[in-house]
Amino acid sequence: MRTPLRPLTRRGLLTGTLGSAAMLATAGALAGCGTKGAVQTEAGCVSEDLSGTEKKLAFSNWPQYMDVDESDESKRPSLDAFVASSGIQVTYTEDINDNNEFFGKVQNQLAACQGTGRDIIVLTDWMAARMIRLGWIQKLDPAKIPNVRSNLLPSLLNRSFDPDNRIAVPWQSGLAGLAYNGSVAKEIRTVDELLTRPDLKGKVTALSEMRDTMGLLMQSNGHDPANFTAAQFDDALNKLKRAVDSGQIRRFTGNDYAPDLAKGDIAACVGWSGDVIQLSGENDKIKFVAPDSGVMLFSDNMMVPNKATHKANAEELINYYYQPAVAAKLAAYVNYICPVQGAKAEMEKIDPKLAANPLIFPDEALLSKSKVFMALDEKQEKEYEGKFQQVIGA
Amino acid sequence: MTALAHVPTPTGQPAAPPPLPRGGRRRLLPYLLLLPGAAWLLLFFAVPLFQLAAASLYDPSGSLSTGYALTWAFGNYPDALQAYWPQFGRSFLYAGIALVLAVLMGYPLAYAIAQKAGRWKSLLLVCVVAPMFTSFLVRTLAWKTILSDNGWLVGLLRDVHLLGPDGRLLATPVAVVLGLTYNFLPFLVLPLYASLERLDYRLLEAAGDLYASPVQTFRRVTLPLSMPGLIAGTLLFFIPATGDYINAELLGTPNEYMVGNVIDSAFLVRLDYPQGAALSFLLMAAILAVVFVYLRRAGTEEVL
Numbered sequence: 001m002r003t004p005l006r007p008l009t010r011r012g013l014l015t016g017t018l019g020s021a022a023m024l025a026t027a028g029a030l031a032g033c034g035t036k037g038a039v040q041t042e043a044g045c046v047s048e049d050l051s052g053t054e055k056k057l058a059f060s061n062w063p064q065y066m067d068v069d070e071s072d073e074s075k076r077p078s079l080d081a082f083v084a085s086s087g088i089q090v091t092y093t094e095d096i097n098d099n100n101e102f103f104g105k106v107q108n109q110l111a112a113c114q115g116t117g118r119d120i121i122v123l124t125d126w127m128a129a130r131m132i133r134l135g136w137i138q139k140l141d142p143a144k145i146p147n148v149r150s151n152l153l154p155s156l157l158n159r160s161f162d163p164d165n166r167i168a169v170p171w172q173s174g175l176a177g178l179a180y181n182g183s184v185a186k187e188i189r190t191v192d193e194l195l196t197r198p199d200l201k202g203k204v205t206a207l208s209e210m211r212d213t214m215g216l217l218m219q220s221n222g223h224d225p226a227n228f229t230a231a232q233f234d235d236a237l238n239k240l241k242r243a244v245d246s247g248q249i250r251r252f253t254g255n256d257y258a259p260d261l262a263k264g265d266i267a268a269c270v271g272w273s274g275d276v277i278q279l280s281g282e283n284d285k286i287k288f289v290a291p292d293s294g295v296m297l298f299s300d301n302m303m304v305p306n307k308a309t310h311k312a313n314a315e316e317l318i319n320y321y322y323q324p325a326v327a328a329k330l331a332a333y334v335n336y337i338c339p340v341q342g343a344k345a346e347m348e349k350i351d352p353k354l355a356a357n358p359l360i361f362p363d364e365a366l367l368s369k370s371k372v373f374m375a376l377d378e379k380q381e382k383e384y385e386g387k388f389q390q391v392i393g394a
Numbered sequence: 395m396t397a398l399a400h401v402p403t404p405t406g407q408p409a410a411p412p413p414l415p416r417g418g419r420r421r422l423l424p425y426l427l428l429l430p431g432a433a434w435l436l437l438f439f440a441v442p443l444f445q446l447a448a449a450s451l452y453d454p455s456g457s458l459s460t461g462y463a464l465t466w467a468f469g470n471y472p473d474a475l476q477a478y479w480p481q482f483g484r485s486f487l488y489a490g491i492a493l494v495l496a497v498l499m500g501y502p503l504a505y506a507i508a509q510k511a512g513r514w515k516s517l518l519l520v521c522v523v524a525p526m527f528t529s530f531l532v533r534t535l536a537w538k539t540i541l542s543d544n545g546w547l548v549g550l551l552r553d554v555h556l557l558g559p560d561g562r563l564l565a566t567p568v569a570v571v572l573g574l575t576y577n578f579l580p581f582l583v584l585p586l587y588a589s590l591e592r593l594d595y596r597l598l599e600a601a602g603d604l605y606a607s608p609v610q611t612f613r614r615v616t617l618p619l620s621m622p623g624l625i626a627g628t629l630l631f632f633i634p635a636t637g638d639y640i641n642a643e644l645l646g647t648p649n650e651y652m653v654g655n656v657i658d659s660a661f662l663v664r665l666d667y668p669q670g671a672a673l674s675f676l677l678m679a680a681i682l683a684v685v686f687v688y689l690r691r692a693g694t695e696e697v698l
Contacts, residue, residue: 034452037461100662111458134459202562203543244648250565251647265543265564378457385664390477393648393655 038111040135040306045113047138051312055088058310059120059317062300063094065172067333078329082320088313093118098254099127106305110136115307119314126211128168128301129161129375138304140166144315147322151341155367156299160375168301169318172336175273175288175359175370176212176296182285185267190291191220194268195243203267205260206240208252210388211373212296213240213270219294219371226371233384241391252392261286273359274336288359290366297370299339331360450671458665470672478656478673485652486680488567488642489635492574493582496631499575500582501624505616507583508590522583534573534644541569541645565647573641578634582627589623590616625692633681653677 069075076092083090096102102123106116110131123131131137142149148169162168180188184203188194194204206213215225217236243249250266258275260266262283276288304314320326324342331338332350338360347355358366376384449462450470456462475482507518525533540547541563548564551557563569593616601611617624639654653673660670 034448034464035456035461037459039459104662107458202560202565247649249647260538263542263544378459382457382664382666386666389659389664391648393481393651 038107038134040110040113042135042139045135045306047307047311048309049311050309054310055086055313056091056310057088057120057313057317058091058093058118058308060093060095060118061120061122061171062096065094065122065300065334066092067330078321078326081326082317086313086316086320088316090317096122099124103127103130110134110306113306115309116305119304119308119310120302120317121305122171122300122302124209124300125159125161125168125298125372126376126381128303130378130381131303131305132161132167133378136306137167138306138308138311140169140304140311140315140318142166144312145169145319145322147319151322151324151327153339153341155297155370156339159372168303169322170299170339171302171321172274172331172334173297173299173339174336175290175362175366176207176209176216176270176298177273178216178268178289178291179261179271179276179279180268180287180289181261181264181266181283182287183283184264187287188268188289191216191293194270195239195248200267201246201248202250203265204243204249205251205253205257205266205269206249206392207257207270207272208254208392210385212272212298213252214384214388215296215371215373216270216291216294219296220291222293224371225294225296225373227374234387237387237391244391244393274334277335277357277359290369292369294369294371295366297337297367297372335360337362446671446674449667450675452668452671454666454668456668462667467668470668471676474669474672475676477669478653481651481653481656482673482676482680484650485636485654485677486684488571488574488650488652489632489638492571492578492635493628493632495571495575496579496582497624497628500579500586500627504583504586504590504623508587509593509595519587522580522587526580530577530640531644533577534640537569537573537576538564538644541572564645565650567646567650569645570641570650570652573645574635574638577638577641578631581630581634585626585630586620586623589620589626593619621692625689629685629688633685636681637677 066076067078069077079090079092082088102121106118106121109116111134128137142165148165152165152170153173156170156173157165159165159168178188178191178194185200188197188200194200211225214233214236217239218225218228218232221232221236221239223232223236240249253260253269255272255275257266257269257271258279261269261271261276262279271288273288276286279286280288302314302318304311308314321330322340324340324346327338327340327343328346328350331343331347332354335354338344338347344355344361347361354360362370448464451464451466451468452462452470453465453467454470454473503522507515507522511518539545542548543562543564548557548562551563552559552561557563563572597615597619598611601615606614636652637654639652639658642650642652642655657670657673657677660666660673
C-alpha cells in the first residue's frame with residue numbers, strides 16, 4: 001500500500017533548514033538589532049493604584065521567611081491577622097530563592113515597564129540597589145507608613161541606595177560571619193584561621209555572595225567594606241585566591257552550606273546568622289562566630305515594583321509589620337535580626353531567651369562592628385563581580 | 395476495526411488512490427506533516443538561537459541600563475575563550491572520561507538485558523529508567539549523601555586504604571565524573587538496548603559454527619551490528635554531559651567548574667550577556683565539531 005512520497009532526504013532537509021536559518025539570521029542582523037537601555041523613569045513608567053477598589057495584594061517572599069502555625073503549616077498567624085483586620089486578601093508566594101535568579105525572572109517585564117503580577121517583592125540590599133538604580137521600583141508614601149519612620153532601627157536609616165527611606169523597607173536583616181561545627185573542628189575566631197588553619201583544609205566553604213565573603217575578608221585586612229578602594233578589594237581577593245588555590249576552600253555556596261555543615265562534611269564556613277541559629281537549635285555544636293575584625297550586615301527589603309496595582313494595600317501591610325508586637329511574633333519564628341525597634345520588649349513576653357539573643361536583637365557592641373557593603377555603580381559591580389567570579393571559578 | 399473491514403485487501407497493485415501528478419497535493423504532504431514540528435522548532439529554537447547569536451556580537455562595553463548595541467564584536471569569542479579555556483577543556487575531559495566509564499558499564503548492561511534477561515527484561519529496563527522519574531537535582535543531591543565525608547562509602551575506602559585518612563570523594567573531580575556517568579547512563583543504555591535487542595541470535599551461532607572464538611564473534615558480529623545504537627547512545631550521553639553544570643556545582647568545587655557553570659554565571663550573576671552568548675556558541679560549535687569528526691570516523695549514516 002505504500003505510495004511513493006516525494007523523496008525528502010535528510011541531507012536535503014538539513015541543507016534547507018540550515019540555509020533558511022542562515023538567511024533568517026542575516027536578514028535579522030541587517031535589519032539591525034541590539035537592546036535598548038532598561039532604565040525606567042518615574043515620568044515614563046507610571047503605575048496605577050487600584051487599591052481603592054481591589055482589596056488584594058500579591059506578596060512574593062523567600063521560603064521560611066514568615067511565621068507558620070506549629071500545628072498547621074498552611075496557617076501564617078501574623079499574616080492571617082492582617083487579612084482579618086484589613087480585609088485585604090493576600091496571595092503569599094514563596095517564589096524568591098536567589099536574588100540573581102529572581103532578577104532573571106522579572107527583568108524582561110520590568111525593563112519594558114510591564115507588570116510582574118507582584119505587589120511586594122523582597123530582595124537583598126545590593127539587588128534592591130540595582131533595581132532602584134534601574135528605576136524599577138515605586139516610591140512609597142511616607143504618610144501611609146508612619147510605623148517605619150518611628151520604629152526602624154537607626155542603623156538601617158538613610159542607606160545609600162534609599163536615602164529618604166521611602167523605597168525599600170527592611171523585612172528582616174541578618175549578619176554574615178563565620179560558623180563552625182564543634183563536633184568536627186575546634187573553635188574558630190578569625191577569618192584568617194578559616195582561610196589558613198591546616199586542620200580545616202578542604203573542609204571550608206565561603207558564600208558565593210560577593211558582598212558577604214569579600215566584605216568579611218576586607219574587614220580582616222583592616223579595611224572598611226563600606227568605603228574601600230580597588231586596591232583594597234584586590235588585596236582581599238588575593239587572600240581569597242590563595243585559599244582557593246591551596247585547596248583550603250572546598251566550594252562557594254548559597255544557602256546550601258547549611259546541610260553540609262550539619263552533616264560535618266564542612267567543618268567551618270562563611271555563613272548567615274539566621275541559618276546558623278536554626279541549625280544550632282537542632283545541634284548545639286554548631287555555632288555562629290562574629291569575628292572581632294567585623295561582620296557584614298545585610299537586609300532583605302520589601303519593595304513595590306513598577307506597575308504593581310496595589311501600592312496602598314502594600315503600604316498598609318508594611319506599616320502593619322512595623323508594629324513591635326507583630327515584628328516580635330515574626331522574629332520569634334524566622335530568627336533573623338529584627339529591624340523593628342521595640343520588638344525586643346514585646347519578645348520578652350513571648351520568649352525571653354530569644355529576646356536575649358544578640359543575633360536577633362543585636363547589642364551596641366555587635367552593631368558597631370557590623371558594616372553594610374558599599375553601594376556599587378553598574379560599572380564597579382560588573383568589574384568587582386567579574387573578578388570575584390573568576391576567583392571562585394565561574 | 396469495523397471501519398477497516400471495508401478497506402480493500404491489498405492484492406497486487408493498489409486500487410486507490412490514483413497517483414496525483416507531480417506538484418499536486420501529494421508533493422506538499424511531507425511538508426505539511428513537518429509543519430507542527432517545524433513551527434515549534436522555529437519559535438522555540440531558531441528564534442532564540444538567532445537572538446543568542448546577535449547577543450554574542452553585542453558591544454561588550456554595553457550594560458543592562460544603557461542597553462547593548464550590535465557592533466559585530468567578534469572579539470567576544472577570543473576574549474571569552476581566553477578567560478575560560480580551562481573550564482572549557484574540563485567540560486570535554488570530564489564528559490569524555492564519564493563516557494568511557496558509561497560505555498564500559500552500559501554495554502554489558504544493555505547486552506545482558508537484551509539477550510540474557512529472559513522474563514526479567516521488562517523489570518530490568520524499568521530499573522534503568524526508574525531513576526529518571528525523580529528530578530535530576532534530587533538524584534544529584536542523593537549522590538552528595540552517598541559520597542559524604544562521613545558516609546559509609548568514604549569510610550570503607552579509607553579502611554581499605556584506597557583513600558588517605560583525610561581523603562574524600564565529595565568535592566573532587568572523581569565525584570563530578572561519577573555524577574555525570576550516573577546521571578546520563580540511561581541515555582546511553584536505552585538506544586544500545588534497542589539495537590542489541592534486535593540482534594539475531596542465529597548470527598552468533600553461525601559465527602560459532604565458523605569457528606569464531608567468543609571474542610571474535612563479539613568484535614566481528616555483535617559490535618558492528620550494535621554500532622547504530624552505540625553511536626546514538628554515546629551522542630545522547632556526551633552532548634548533555636558536556637554542557638552540564640549541576641554535577642560540577644553540587645559535587646565539585648570551583649576547581650571542577652565546567653563551561654556550563656561559567657555560562658550560568660555570565661547570564662545570571664555577572665550579567666555579561668555578550669560573553670555568555672559567545673561561550674554558548676563556542677560550546678555548540680565545539681560539540682558539533684567533535685560529533686562530526688566522530689561520525690566520520692565511526693562511518694555510519696544510520697543515526698543522523
